[in-house]
Amino acid sequence: MALTIASREVDGVTVLDLNGRITLGEGSVQLREAIRDLISKGMKSILLNMGDVNYIDSSGLGELVSAYTTGKNQGAALKLLSLTKKVKDVLQLTKLYTVFDIFDDEASAIASFK
């Protein structure tokens, strides 16, 4: 299943609800473009809701890292919400779990940007 991305605003935080796979050829490009678009519009607080992302490959991991570093360089914070077990396992395996701020509930995630 390709990636779908829905955007919403909560207390000044842009939440991207992701659904599907983040892989080469399926979701990586959409994610990159969505985040670049937000950063170019001056959004400083971005929360990726990963609750419906059931698969990520090395390309998808690369996109997450690039989004994080691009955001950081532009003064924007990018955080992750509601990892599925499979995505969490892959992030732990690659030590990226230590790079990102990761939350299990949305209210705490939103509050953390303040």
Add this chain to the structure above:
Amino acid sequence: MDKPRAGKLQFALSSTMDSVTEIEAAAEKLATDAGFDEDARFGFTMAVREAAVNAVLHGNEYDPAKRVTASFENTGKSLVIAIKDQGAGLDPDKIPDPLAPENLLRGTGRGIFLIRSFMDEVHFRQLHPGTEITLVKYLAPAADAT
């Protein structure tokens, strides 16, 4: 092309993402037929997919004149997948460690690491031109009936 042994499935595919999808689906079926649980199936399929992406993207660089060959076999003791490309060749020893602090924020370089993480054996063979990667996943020993 090698003549496949009985019970060995072999494809010769174009250098496209559709081929990656086809190889991934074959890996998923092989793991399902072998009785892997969901977690084991996920890791196995991911490793095979990463190897297929390497062949199509980094090996053959989407060149329509180059083929990717993939074989799948359940030997009774393990699942063995071999994927060949016709690219410039890959030296796995030259791939930086993606877990090293200086590489952690790189956007690429995690594919071979994931393959090694999910497989029991990974072998590379230079084909001049091209690379063959062989992935081996051991089947769990049968439970003692006593």
